[in-house]
Amino acid sequence: MSERKDLELIAELVPAGSRVLDxxxxxxxxxxxxxxxxxxxxxxxxxxxxxxxxxxxxGVNVIQLNLEEGLALxxxxxxxxxxxxxxxxxxxxxxxxLRETARVGRIGIVSxxxxxxxxxxxxxxxxxxxxxxxxxxQWHDTPNIRVGTFADFEVLAGSCGLQVTDSFGLQxxxxxxxxxxxxxxxxxxxxxxx
Amino acid sequence: xxxxxxxTPQQMHFSEPLPLKSGAALADYALVFxxxxxxxxxxxxxxxxxxxxxxxHHVAGRHxxxxxxxxxxxxxxxxxxxxxxxxxxxxxxxxxxxxxxxxTHLNPATGNPYxxxxxxxxxxxxxxxxxRLVHRxxxxxxxxxxxxxxxxxxxxxxxxxxxxxxxxxxxxxxAPNLSAQNIAFNEVARRAIVTDPDFxxxxxxxxxxxPKRGLRVARMIGHITYLSDDAMEAxxxxxxxxxxxxxxxxxxxxxxxxxxxxxxxxxxxxEYFDANTYLLITRALDYFDPALAHGGSLAxxxxxxRQNRFLLVSxxxxxxxxxxxxxxxxxxxxDNRIDVSYAEIEAPHGHDAFLxxxxxxxxxxxxxxxxxxxxx
Numbered sequence: 212m213s214e215r216k217d218l219e220l221i222a223e224l225v226p227a228g229s230r231v232l233d234x235x236x237x238x239x240x241x242x243x244x245x246x247x248x249x250x251x252x253x254x255x256x257x258x259x260x261x262x263x264x265x266x267x268x269x270g271v272n273v274i275q276l277n278l279e280e281g282l283a284l285x286x287x288x289x290x291x292x293x294x295x296x297x298x299x300x301x302x303x304x305x306x307x308x309l310r311e312t313a314r315v316g317r318i319g320i321v322s323x324x325x326x327x328x329x330x331x332x333x334x335x336x337x338x339x340x341x342x343x344x345x346x347x348x349q350w351h352d353t354p355n356i357r358v359g360t361f362a363d364f365e366v367l368a369g370s371c372g373l374q375v376t377d378s379f380g381l382q383x384x385x386x387x388x389x390x391x392x393x394x395x396x397x398x399x400x401x402x403x404x405x
Numbered sequence: 406x407x408x409x410x411x412x413t414p415q416q417m418h419f420s421e422p423l424p425l426k427s428g429a430a431l432a433d434y435a436l437v438f439x440x441x442x443x444x445x446x447x448x449x450x451x452x453x454x455x456x457x458x459x460x461x462h463h464v465a466g467r468h469x470x471x472x473x474x475x476x477x478x479x480x481x482x483x484x485x486x487x488x489x490x491x492x493x494x495x496x497x498x499x500x501x502x503x504x505x506x507x508x509t510h511l512n513p514a515t516g517n518p519y520x521x522x523x524x525x526x527x528x529x530x531x532x533x534x535x536x537r538l539v540h541r542x543x544x545x546x547x548x549x550x551x552x553x554x555x556x557x558x559x560x561x562x563x564x565x566x567x568x569x570x571x572x573x574x575x576x577x578x579x580a581p582n583l584s585a586q587n588i589a590f591n592e593v594a595r596r597a598i599v600t601d602p603d604f605x606x607x608x609x610x611x612x613x614x615x616p617k618r619g620l621r622v623a624r625m626i627g628h629i630t631y632l633s634d635d636a637m638e639a640x641x642x643x644x645x646x647x648x649x650x651x652x653x654x655x656x657x658x659x660x661x662x663x664x665x666x667x668x669x670x671x672x673x674x675x676e677y678f679d680a681n682t683y684l685l686i687t688r689a690l691d692y693f694d695p696a697l698a699h700g701g702s703l704a705x706x707x708x709x710x711r712q713n714r715f716l717l718v719s720x721x722x723x724x725x726x727x728x729x730x731x732x733x734x735x736x737x738x739x740d741n742r743i744d745v746s747y748a749e750i751e752a753p754h755g756h757d758a759f760l761x762x763x764x765x766x767x768x769x770x771x772x773x774x775x776x777x778x779x780x781x
Contacts, residue, residue: 268772275749
Protein backbone atom coordinates (compact mmCIF):
# COMPACT_ATOMS: atom_id res chain seq x y z
CA MET A 212 0.00 0.00 0.00
CA SER A 213 3.02 2.28 0.27
CA GLU A 214 2.17 3.85 -3.03
CA ARG A 215 3.28 7.40 -3.61
CA LYS A 216 -0.20 8.89 -3.56
CA ASP A 217 -1.07 7.16 -0.28
CA LEU A 218 2.20 8.31 1.26
CA GLU A 219 1.53 11.89 0.24
CA LEU A 220 -1.97 11.78 1.70
CA ILE A 221 -0.52 10.54 4.99
CA ALA A 222 2.31 13.09 4.80
CA GLU A 223 -0.26 15.87 4.57
CA LEU A 224 -1.28 15.05 8.14
CA VAL A 225 2.20 16.01 9.37
CA PRO A 226 2.50 19.70 10.32
CA ALA A 227 5.32 21.57 8.60
CA GLY A 228 8.56 21.78 10.55
CA SER A 229 7.67 18.79 12.75
CA ARG A 230 10.21 16.64 14.48
CA VAL A 231 9.28 13.20 13.22
CA LEU A 232 9.98 9.62 14.29
CA ASP A 233 9.02 7.15 11.56
CA UNK A 234 8.65 3.63 12.96
CA UNK A 235 9.36 1.10 10.23
CA UNK A 236 10.47 3.79 7.81
CA UNK A 237 11.27 1.39 4.96
CA UNK A 238 13.56 2.95 2.38
CA UNK A 239 13.09 6.42 3.91
CA UNK A 240 10.87 7.70 1.10
CA UNK A 241 8.31 9.36 3.39
CA UNK A 242 10.92 10.97 5.66
CA UNK A 243 12.84 12.28 2.66
CA UNK A 244 9.59 13.78 1.30
CA UNK A 245 8.81 15.36 4.67
CA UNK A 246 12.32 16.82 4.86
CA UNK A 247 12.13 18.27 1.37
CA UNK A 248 8.56 19.52 1.25
CA UNK A 249 7.72 20.23 4.87
CA UNK A 250 11.10 21.05 6.44
CA UNK A 251 10.68 18.22 8.93
CA UNK A 252 13.56 16.68 10.88
CA UNK A 253 13.90 13.41 12.75
CA UNK A 254 14.73 9.77 12.44
CA UNK A 255 13.50 6.59 10.86
CA UNK A 256 13.60 3.24 12.62
CA UNK A 257 14.24 0.16 10.52
CA UNK A 258 15.22 -3.45 11.05
CA UNK A 259 16.02 -4.60 7.50
CA UNK A 260 19.62 -4.09 6.33
CA UNK A 261 18.59 -3.18 2.79
CA UNK A 262 16.27 -0.44 4.05
CA UNK A 263 18.89 0.95 6.45
CA UNK A 264 21.28 1.15 3.51
CA UNK A 265 18.64 2.84 1.31
CA UNK A 266 17.98 5.47 4.01
CA UNK A 267 21.68 6.28 4.48
CA UNK A 268 22.00 6.51 0.72
CA UNK A 269 19.26 9.11 0.44
CA GLY A 270 20.48 11.06 3.46
CA VAL A 271 17.72 10.14 5.88
CA ASN A 272 18.68 9.57 9.52
CA VAL A 273 18.00 5.93 10.25
CA ILE A 274 18.46 3.89 13.40
CA GLN A 275 18.61 0.13 13.06
CA LEU A 276 16.44 -1.25 15.80
CA ASN A 277 13.91 -4.01 16.39
CA LEU A 278 10.64 -2.29 17.29
CA GLU A 279 9.60 -5.34 19.28
CA GLU A 280 12.21 -4.22 21.84
CA GLY A 281 10.29 -0.98 22.42
CA LEU A 282 11.31 2.66 22.16
CA ALA A 283 13.54 2.94 25.24
CA LEU A 284 15.92 5.04 23.14
CA UNK A 285 13.42 7.89 23.06
CA UNK A 286 12.25 10.14 25.86
CA UNK A 287 8.61 11.06 26.56
CA UNK A 288 7.12 13.60 24.16
CA UNK A 289 10.44 13.99 22.36
CA UNK A 290 8.82 14.11 18.91
CA UNK A 291 6.02 16.17 17.40
CA UNK A 292 4.84 13.26 15.29
CA UNK A 293 5.40 9.51 15.48
CA UNK A 294 4.48 7.66 12.29
CA UNK A 295 3.60 4.01 11.94
CA UNK A 296 2.92 3.60 8.25
CA UNK A 297 2.20 0.02 7.29
CA UNK A 298 4.11 -1.16 10.36
CA UNK A 299 1.47 -1.98 12.97
CA UNK A 300 0.39 -5.24 11.36
CA UNK A 301 3.94 -6.63 11.51
CA UNK A 302 4.36 -6.16 15.25
CA UNK A 303 3.55 -8.77 17.84
CA UNK A 304 2.85 -6.34 20.63
CA UNK A 305 0.43 -3.97 18.92
CA UNK A 306 -0.98 -2.41 22.05
CA UNK A 307 2.37 -1.74 23.69
CA UNK A 308 3.67 -0.17 20.49
CA LEU A 309 0.65 2.06 20.30
CA ARG A 310 1.16 3.22 23.86
CA GLU A 311 4.85 3.80 23.14
CA THR A 312 3.93 5.81 20.05
CA ALA A 313 1.67 8.04 22.14
CA ARG A 314 4.33 8.33 24.87
CA VAL A 315 7.14 9.44 22.57
CA GLY A 316 5.13 11.66 20.22
CA ARG A 317 2.68 14.49 20.66
CA ILE A 318 0.75 13.21 17.65
CA GLY A 319 0.61 9.61 16.45
CA ILE A 320 -0.26 8.69 12.89
CA VAL A 321 -0.95 5.06 12.06
CA SER A 322 -1.93 3.39 8.80
CA UNK A 323 -2.54 -0.30 8.17
CA UNK A 324 -4.47 -2.57 5.81
CA UNK A 325 -8.19 -2.61 6.66
CA UNK A 326 -9.28 -6.21 6.86
CA UNK A 327 -12.96 -5.21 6.68
CA UNK A 328 -12.68 -3.72 3.18
CA UNK A 329 -15.56 -5.24 1.23
CA UNK A 330 -13.49 -7.44 -1.16
CA UNK A 331 -11.88 -9.01 1.91
CA UNK A 332 -15.33 -9.65 3.36
CA UNK A 333 -16.33 -11.36 0.09
CA UNK A 334 -13.23 -13.53 0.22
CA UNK A 335 -14.09 -14.64 3.74
CA UNK A 336 -17.73 -15.21 2.72
CA UNK A 337 -16.54 -17.65 0.05
CA UNK A 338 -14.62 -19.40 2.79
CA UNK A 339 -11.14 -18.24 1.91
CA UNK A 340 -8.75 -15.69 3.41
CA UNK A 341 -8.35 -12.63 1.19
CA UNK A 342 -5.40 -12.15 -1.16
CA UNK A 343 -5.62 -8.60 -2.51
CA UNK A 344 -3.40 -5.67 -3.41
CA UNK A 345 -3.48 -4.36 0.15
CA UNK A 346 -3.17 -7.88 1.61
CA UNK A 347 -1.12 -9.68 -1.05
CA UNK A 348 0.00 -12.65 1.04
CA GLN A 349 -1.26 -16.18 1.51
CA TRP A 350 -2.56 -16.76 5.04
CA HIS A 351 0.24 -19.21 5.85
CA ASP A 352 3.03 -17.04 4.54
CA THR A 353 2.33 -13.48 5.58
CA PRO A 354 4.35 -10.90 7.53
CA ASN A 355 1.02 -9.45 8.65
CA ILE A 356 0.73 -11.11 12.04
CA ARG A 357 -1.98 -8.71 13.29
CA VAL A 358 -4.86 -8.16 10.92
CA GLY A 359 -7.50 -5.75 12.16
CA THR A 360 -10.18 -3.50 10.82
CA PHE A 361 -10.83 0.22 10.79
CA ALA A 362 -13.53 -0.33 13.41
CA ASP A 363 -11.27 -2.56 15.53
CA PHE A 364 -8.65 0.17 15.75
CA GLU A 365 -11.17 2.69 17.05
CA VAL A 366 -11.88 0.31 19.93
CA LEU A 367 -8.18 -0.34 20.64
CA ALA A 368 -7.35 3.37 20.54
CA GLY A 369 -10.12 4.02 23.06
CA SER A 370 -8.91 1.30 25.42
CA CYS A 371 -5.35 2.67 25.19
CA GLY A 372 -6.59 6.10 26.26
CA LEU A 373 -5.90 7.67 22.89
CA GLN A 374 -7.99 10.46 21.45
CA VAL A 375 -8.52 10.01 17.71
CA THR A 376 -8.32 13.49 16.17
CA ASP A 377 -8.79 12.37 12.58
CA SER A 378 -9.43 9.11 10.77
CA PHE A 379 -10.20 8.11 7.22
CA GLY A 380 -9.67 5.37 4.70
CA LEU A 381 -7.50 5.28 1.61
CA GLN A 382 -8.65 3.55 -1.53
CA UNK A 383 -6.86 3.72 -4.88
CA UNK A 384 -5.00 6.88 -3.90
CA UNK A 385 -8.11 8.70 -2.63
CA UNK A 386 -9.33 9.64 0.81
CA UNK A 387 -12.47 7.75 1.91
CA UNK A 388 -14.43 9.43 4.69
CA UNK A 389 -17.75 7.71 4.11
CA UNK A 390 -17.99 4.16 5.46
CA UNK A 391 -14.20 3.69 5.44
CA UNK A 392 -14.50 0.35 7.24
CA UNK A 393 -16.32 -1.01 4.21
CA UNK A 394 -14.94 1.03 1.34
CA UNK A 395 -11.21 1.51 2.03
CA UNK A 396 -8.33 -0.96 1.79
CA UNK A 397 -6.18 1.16 4.09
CA UNK A 398 -7.08 2.71 7.45
CA UNK A 399 -5.44 5.93 8.65
CA UNK A 400 -5.69 7.32 12.19
CA UNK A 401 -4.28 10.42 13.78
CA UNK A 402 -4.40 10.45 17.55
CA UNK A 403 -3.11 12.11 20.68
CA UNK A 404 -2.75 10.99 24.25
CA UNK A 405 -5.82 11.95 26.25
CA UNK B 406 38.49 -1.29 -6.96
CA UNK B 407 42.20 -0.83 -6.84
CA UNK B 408 44.79 -0.46 -4.18
CA UNK B 409 46.55 2.78 -3.47
CA UNK B 410 49.80 0.98 -4.20
CA UNK B 411 53.09 1.94 -2.65
CA UNK B 412 52.89 4.56 0.08
CA THR B 413 55.61 6.31 2.04
CA PRO B 414 55.07 7.57 5.58
CA GLN B 415 55.82 11.22 6.30
CA GLN B 416 56.92 12.86 9.49
CA MET B 417 56.10 16.20 11.09
CA HIS B 418 57.99 17.68 13.98
CA PHE B 419 56.40 19.81 16.70
CA SER B 420 58.64 21.87 18.93
CA GLU B 421 55.82 23.41 20.97
CA PRO B 422 55.08 21.08 23.92
CA LEU B 423 51.75 19.25 23.87
CA PRO B 424 49.89 19.81 27.15
CA LEU B 425 48.49 16.51 28.40
CA LYS B 426 45.34 15.76 30.39
CA SER B 427 47.45 14.49 33.28
CA GLY B 428 49.00 17.92 33.71
CA ALA B 429 52.31 16.80 32.21
CA ALA B 430 53.46 17.85 28.75
CA LEU B 431 55.07 16.11 25.82
CA ALA B 432 58.04 18.17 24.74
CA ASP B 433 59.49 18.21 21.27
CA TYR B 434 57.70 15.37 19.52
CA ALA B 435 57.15 14.04 16.02
CA LEU B 436 54.09 12.50 14.40
CA VAL B 437 54.29 9.97 11.59
CA PHE B 438 51.44 10.01 9.10
CA UNK B 439 50.36 8.95 5.64
CA UNK B 440 48.03 10.59 3.17
CA UNK B 441 46.11 9.16 0.24
CA UNK B 442 44.27 10.97 -2.53
CA UNK B 443 44.46 14.68 -3.26
CA UNK B 444 43.43 17.62 -1.13
CA UNK B 445 41.01 19.68 -3.23
CA UNK B 446 41.37 23.41 -3.88
CA UNK B 447 39.09 24.53 -1.04
CA UNK B 448 40.55 21.88 1.28
CA UNK B 449 37.13 20.50 2.10
CA UNK B 450 37.62 16.81 1.27
CA UNK B 451 39.98 15.72 4.06
CA UNK B 452 39.11 12.66 6.17
CA UNK B 453 41.14 11.68 9.21
CA UNK B 454 41.37 8.00 10.16
CA UNK B 455 42.14 7.25 13.83
CA UNK B 456 43.78 3.98 14.75
CA UNK B 457 42.96 1.51 17.50
CA UNK B 458 45.17 -0.43 19.90
CA UNK B 459 47.74 -2.16 17.72
CA UNK B 460 47.50 -0.21 14.48
CA UNK B 461 49.21 2.84 13.07
CA HIS B 462 49.28 5.57 10.45
CA HIS B 463 49.55 2.82 7.82
CA VAL B 464 45.84 2.74 6.99
CA ALA B 465 45.93 1.78 3.32
CA GLY B 466 48.19 0.87 0.45
CA ARG B 467 51.40 -1.06 1.01
CA HIS B 468 54.87 -0.29 2.24
CA UNK B 469 58.06 -1.28 0.52
CA UNK B 470 58.40 -4.21 2.95
CA UNK B 471 55.09 -5.52 1.57
CA UNK B 472 52.92 -4.74 4.60
CA UNK B 473 49.36 -3.74 3.74
CA UNK B 474 47.46 -0.97 5.56
CA UNK B 475 45.14 -2.09 8.36
CA UNK B 476 42.01 -0.63 6.74
CA UNK B 477 43.03 -1.23 3.12
CA UNK B 478 39.71 -2.98 2.42
CA UNK B 479 37.86 0.25 3.27
CA UNK B 480 40.20 2.97 2.02
CA UNK B 481 41.39 3.24 -1.56
CA UNK B 482 40.37 4.17 -5.08
CA UNK B 483 36.75 3.07 -5.62
CA UNK B 484 36.50 1.71 -2.07
CA UNK B 485 33.87 2.84 0.48
CA UNK B 486 36.17 5.64 1.65
CA UNK B 487 37.15 6.55 -1.88
CA UNK B 488 40.58 8.14 -2.24
CA UNK B 489 39.62 9.40 -5.69
CA UNK B 490 37.18 11.68 -3.93
CA UNK B 491 38.66 12.21 -0.47
CA UNK B 492 42.05 13.19 0.88
CA UNK B 493 42.58 10.61 3.61
CA UNK B 494 45.02 11.07 6.49
CA UNK B 495 46.28 8.27 8.70
CA UNK B 496 48.22 9.37 11.77
CA UNK B 497 50.20 7.48 14.38
CA UNK B 498 49.41 8.62 17.91
CA UNK B 499 52.11 9.72 20.36
CA UNK B 500 53.00 6.92 22.75
CA UNK B 501 52.84 4.39 19.96
CA UNK B 502 55.73 2.21 18.80
CA UNK B 503 55.25 2.71 15.08
CA UNK B 504 57.14 5.95 14.47
CA UNK B 505 55.53 8.84 16.32
CA UNK B 506 57.31 9.83 19.51
CA UNK B 507 56.85 7.03 22.03
CA UNK B 508 58.44 5.11 24.89
CA THR B 509 61.12 3.55 22.67
CA HIS B 510 62.40 6.99 21.65
CA LEU B 511 65.06 8.97 23.44
CA ASN B 512 63.89 11.21 26.25
CA PRO B 513 65.51 14.59 25.50
CA ALA B 514 65.71 15.22 29.27
CA THR B 515 67.86 12.16 29.98
CA GLY B 516 69.32 11.01 26.68
CA ASN B 517 68.00 7.50 27.40
CA PRO B 518 64.88 5.82 25.98
CA TYR B 519 61.70 7.12 27.65
CA UNK B 520 60.60 3.64 28.70
CA UNK B 521 58.28 3.89 31.68
CA UNK B 522 58.94 7.65 31.90
CA UNK B 523 56.88 8.37 28.81
CA UNK B 524 53.96 10.49 30.04
CA UNK B 525 50.52 8.88 30.30
CA UNK B 526 48.54 9.88 27.22
CA UNK B 527 44.76 9.92 26.82
CA UNK B 528 42.31 9.86 23.93
CA UNK B 529 41.96 13.62 24.40
CA UNK B 530 45.74 14.11 24.16
CA UNK B 531 45.86 12.12 20.94
CA UNK B 532 43.05 14.17 19.46
CA UNK B 533 44.84 17.39 20.40
CA UNK B 534 47.96 16.11 18.65
CA UNK B 535 45.85 15.22 15.59
CA UNK B 536 44.30 18.71 15.61
CA ARG B 537 47.76 20.24 15.38
CA LEU B 538 48.74 17.97 12.50
CA VAL B 539 45.55 18.74 10.58
CA HIS B 540 46.09 22.45 11.15
CA ARG B 541 49.66 22.21 9.89
CA UNK B 542 48.40 20.49 6.76
CA UNK B 543 46.42 23.66 6.12
CA UNK B 544 43.01 22.09 6.69
CA UNK B 545 40.51 24.22 8.57
CA UNK B 546 37.70 21.70 8.72
CA UNK B 547 37.73 17.96 8.12
CA UNK B 548 34.92 16.43 6.08
CA UNK B 549 34.98 13.55 8.55
CA UNK B 550 36.88 11.80 11.30
CA UNK B 551 36.63 8.01 11.18
CA UNK B 552 37.69 5.30 13.59
CA UNK B 553 36.87 1.87 14.95
CA UNK B 554 37.10 0.70 18.57
CA UNK B 555 39.61 2.97 20.33
CA UNK B 556 39.79 4.89 17.04
CA UNK B 557 36.05 5.44 17.32
CA UNK B 558 36.56 7.02 20.74
CA UNK B 559 38.94 9.50 19.15
CA UNK B 560 36.43 10.26 16.40
CA UNK B 561 33.78 10.91 19.09
CA UNK B 562 36.16 13.10 21.07
CA UNK B 563 36.68 15.35 18.04
CA UNK B 564 32.99 16.24 18.18
CA UNK B 565 33.09 16.74 21.95
CA UNK B 566 36.03 19.14 22.12
CA UNK B 567 36.65 20.40 18.58
CA UNK B 568 33.18 20.26 16.97
CA UNK B 569 33.82 23.11 14.54
CA UNK B 570 36.85 21.37 13.07
CA UNK B 571 34.87 18.53 11.46
CA UNK B 572 31.52 17.95 9.80
CA UNK B 573 30.98 14.20 10.15
CA UNK B 574 31.93 11.60 12.73
CA UNK B 575 32.00 7.93 11.75
CA UNK B 576 32.48 5.75 14.83
CA UNK B 577 32.52 1.98 14.39
CA UNK B 578 32.40 -0.74 17.08
CA UNK B 579 33.08 1.72 19.84
CA ALA B 580 31.76 2.67 23.29
CA PRO B 581 31.21 5.77 25.43
CA ASN B 582 33.56 4.25 28.02
CA LEU B 583 34.88 0.86 29.04
CA SER B 584 32.84 -1.42 31.28
CA ALA B 585 34.36 -2.95 34.41
CA GLN B 586 34.78 -6.21 32.50
CA ASN B 587 36.67 -4.39 29.77
CA ILE B 588 38.98 -2.65 32.24
CA ALA B 589 39.49 -6.03 33.89
CA PHE B 590 40.74 -7.58 30.65
CA ASN B 591 43.13 -4.66 30.20
CA GLU B 592 44.40 -5.03 33.74
CA VAL B 593 45.15 -8.74 33.28
CA ALA B 594 47.10 -7.87 30.14
CA ARG B 595 49.02 -5.14 31.95
CA ARG B 596 49.83 -7.41 34.90
CA ALA B 597 51.17 -10.03 32.48
CA ILE B 598 53.60 -7.44 31.12
CA VAL B 599 54.56 -5.73 34.37
CA THR B 600 55.26 -9.01 36.19
CA ASP B 601 57.50 -10.33 33.41
CA PRO B 602 61.02 -10.50 34.99
CA ASP B 603 62.35 -8.82 31.86
CA PHE B 604 60.13 -5.75 32.37
CA UNK B 605 62.59 -3.98 34.71
CA UNK B 606 60.06 -1.38 35.80
CA UNK B 607 59.55 -0.40 32.18
CA UNK B 608 63.22 0.35 31.51
CA UNK B 609 63.92 -2.93 29.74
CA UNK B 610 65.58 -1.20 26.76
CA UNK B 611 68.29 0.16 29.05
CA UNK B 612 68.84 -3.47 30.15
CA UNK B 613 68.98 -4.59 26.50
CA UNK B 614 66.06 -6.95 26.96
CA UNK B 615 62.32 -7.17 26.16
CA PRO B 616 59.41 -8.47 28.29
CA LYS B 617 58.22 -10.71 25.49
CA ARG B 618 56.60 -13.29 27.72
CA GLY B 619 54.32 -10.69 29.23
CA LEU B 620 53.46 -9.22 25.85
CA ARG B 621 52.62 -12.66 24.48
CA VAL B 622 50.13 -13.36 27.26
CA ALA B 623 48.68 -9.85 26.97
CA ARG B 624 48.07 -10.36 23.28
CA MET B 625 46.53 -13.80 23.84
CA ILE B 626 44.01 -12.36 26.28
CA GLY B 627 43.22 -9.48 23.96
CA HIS B 628 42.81 -11.77 21.01
CA ILE B 629 40.26 -13.94 22.79
CA THR B 630 38.11 -10.87 23.45
CA TYR B 631 38.22 -9.68 19.84
CA LEU B 632 36.63 -12.88 18.59
CA SER B 633 33.15 -14.18 19.22
CA ASP B 634 32.55 -17.56 20.84
CA ASP B 635 30.88 -18.70 17.61
CA ALA B 636 33.73 -17.51 15.39
CA MET B 637 36.26 -19.32 17.56
CA GLU B 638 34.12 -22.45 17.60
CA ALA B 639 33.76 -22.36 13.82
CA UNK B 640 37.45 -21.78 13.21
CA UNK B 641 38.94 -24.15 15.79
CA UNK B 642 36.33 -26.05 17.72
CA UNK B 643 38.08 -28.80 19.64
CA UNK B 644 40.39 -29.59 16.76
CA UNK B 645 43.63 -31.16 17.92
CA UNK B 646 47.12 -30.17 16.92
CA UNK B 647 48.19 -33.77 16.39
CA UNK B 648 47.29 -34.93 12.87
CA UNK B 649 46.58 -38.46 14.08
CA UNK B 650 44.04 -37.12 16.55
CA UNK B 651 45.81 -38.60 19.57
CA UNK B 652 46.05 -36.80 22.88
CA UNK B 653 49.50 -36.39 24.36
CA UNK B 654 48.34 -36.19 27.99
CA UNK B 655 50.60 -33.22 28.62
CA UNK B 656 49.86 -30.11 30.63
CA UNK B 657 52.46 -27.91 28.99
CA UNK B 658 52.60 -28.80 25.32
CA UNK B 659 49.98 -27.76 22.80
CA UNK B 660 47.05 -30.13 22.43
CA UNK B 661 44.36 -28.02 20.76
CA UNK B 662 44.60 -25.88 17.63
CA UNK B 663 43.23 -22.86 19.48
CA UNK B 664 46.25 -23.00 21.80
CA UNK B 665 48.58 -23.12 18.84
CA UNK B 666 46.81 -20.18 17.23
CA UNK B 667 46.91 -18.01 20.34
CA UNK B 668 50.57 -18.77 20.99
CA UNK B 669 51.37 -17.91 17.39
CA UNK B 670 49.50 -14.60 17.67
CA UNK B 671 51.28 -13.84 20.93
CA UNK B 672 54.70 -14.67 19.51
CA UNK B 673 54.14 -12.54 16.42
CA UNK B 674 52.92 -9.60 18.48
CA UNK B 675 55.79 -9.71 20.97
CA GLU B 676 58.25 -9.35 18.10
CA TYR B 677 56.97 -5.97 16.94
CA PHE B 678 55.00 -4.32 19.74
CA ASP B 679 56.41 -2.32 22.60
CA ALA B 680 55.35 -3.29 26.12
CA ASN B 681 55.20 0.29 27.45
CA THR B 682 53.05 1.27 24.48
CA TYR B 683 50.67 -1.57 25.33
CA LEU B 684 50.38 -0.29 28.88
CA LEU B 685 49.80 3.28 27.72
CA ILE B 686 47.19 2.45 25.10
CA THR B 687 45.16 0.14 27.35
CA ARG B 688 45.20 2.89 29.99
CA ALA B 689 43.97 5.44 27.45
CA LEU B 690 41.07 3.08 26.78
CA ASP B 691 40.32 2.79 30.50
CA TYR B 692 40.37 6.56 31.05
CA PHE B 693 38.06 7.56 28.19
CA ASP B 694 34.75 8.61 29.75
CA PRO B 695 33.36 11.84 28.31
CA ALA B 696 30.23 11.70 30.47
CA LEU B 697 32.28 11.92 33.67
CA ALA B 698 32.76 15.68 33.42
CA HIS B 699 28.99 16.07 32.91
CA GLY B 700 27.72 14.32 35.98
CA GLY B 701 27.60 11.00 34.15
CA SER B 702 25.31 12.35 31.46
CA LEU B 703 26.49 11.39 28.00
CA ALA B 704 23.70 13.48 26.51
CA UNK B 705 25.09 16.60 28.16
CA UNK B 706 28.57 15.71 26.94
CA UNK B 707 27.34 15.64 23.34
CA UNK B 708 25.57 18.99 23.59
CA UNK B 709 28.68 20.47 21.96
CA UNK B 710 28.25 18.35 18.86
CA ARG B 711 24.95 19.78 17.59
CA GLN B 712 26.48 20.88 14.30
CA ASN B 713 28.07 17.50 13.59
CA ARG B 714 26.52 14.53 11.83
CA PHE B 715 27.16 10.95 12.85
CA LEU B 716 27.26 7.44 11.53
CA LEU B 717 27.57 4.72 14.13
CA VAL B 718 28.04 1.04 13.36
CA SER B 719 28.16 -1.94 15.70
CA UNK B 720 28.30 -5.71 15.22
CA UNK B 721 25.89 -8.12 16.86
CA UNK B 722 28.52 -10.60 18.10
CA UNK B 723 30.94 -7.94 19.39
CA UNK B 724 30.88 -8.51 23.13
CA UNK B 725 33.83 -6.26 23.90
CA UNK B 726 32.20 -3.17 22.35
CA UNK B 727 28.64 -4.42 22.19
CA UNK B 728 25.74 -2.88 20.23
CA UNK B 729 24.22 -1.79 23.56
CA UNK B 730 27.19 0.55 24.07
CA UNK B 731 26.75 2.08 20.62
CA UNK B 732 23.05 2.54 21.35
CA UNK B 733 23.99 4.59 24.42
CA UNK B 734 25.82 6.96 22.11
CA UNK B 735 22.88 7.01 19.69
CA UNK B 736 20.56 7.90 22.55
CA UNK B 737 22.81 10.76 23.69
CA UNK B 738 22.82 12.10 20.13
CA UNK B 739 19.06 11.72 19.69
CA ASP B 740 18.51 13.51 23.00
CA ASN B 741 20.43 16.44 21.49
CA ARG B 742 18.47 16.21 18.21
CA ILE B 743 21.72 15.54 16.38
CA ASP B 744 21.69 13.90 12.95
CA VAL B 745 22.70 10.28 13.39
CA SER B 746 22.34 7.05 11.51
CA TYR B 747 23.06 3.76 13.22
CA ALA B 748 23.60 0.36 11.64
CA GLU B 749 23.72 -2.80 13.72
CA ILE B 750 25.40 -5.34 11.47
CA GLU B 751 24.66 -9.01 12.01
CA ALA B 752 28.17 -10.38 11.73
CA PRO B 753 29.63 -13.52 13.33
CA HIS B 754 33.19 -12.24 13.84
CA GLY B 755 32.99 -10.36 17.12
CA HIS B 756 34.91 -7.12 17.64
CA ASP B 757 37.27 -7.93 14.75
CA ALA B 758 34.36 -7.46 12.34
CA PHE B 759 35.14 -3.75 12.07
CA LEU B 760 38.36 -4.62 10.23
CA UNK B 761 36.72 -7.12 7.87
CA UNK B 762 34.84 -6.39 4.66
CA UNK B 763 31.32 -7.59 5.46
CA UNK B 764 29.27 -6.43 2.44
CA UNK B 765 26.39 -4.90 4.50
CA UNK B 766 28.85 -3.01 6.69
CA UNK B 767 30.82 -1.68 3.77
CA UNK B 768 27.66 -0.81 1.84
CA UNK B 769 26.49 1.45 4.68
CA UNK B 770 29.95 3.03 5.00
CA UNK B 771 30.07 3.62 1.25
CA UNK B 772 26.58 5.14 1.20
CA UNK B 773 27.45 7.48 4.06
CA UNK B 774 30.75 8.63 2.55
CA UNK B 775 29.05 9.12 -0.80
CA UNK B 776 26.61 11.49 0.92
CA UNK B 777 29.49 13.36 2.54
CA UNK B 778 31.11 13.66 -0.86
CA UNK B 779 27.94 14.99 -2.48
CA UNK B 780 27.29 17.54 0.27
CA UNK B 781 30.56 19.33 -0.31
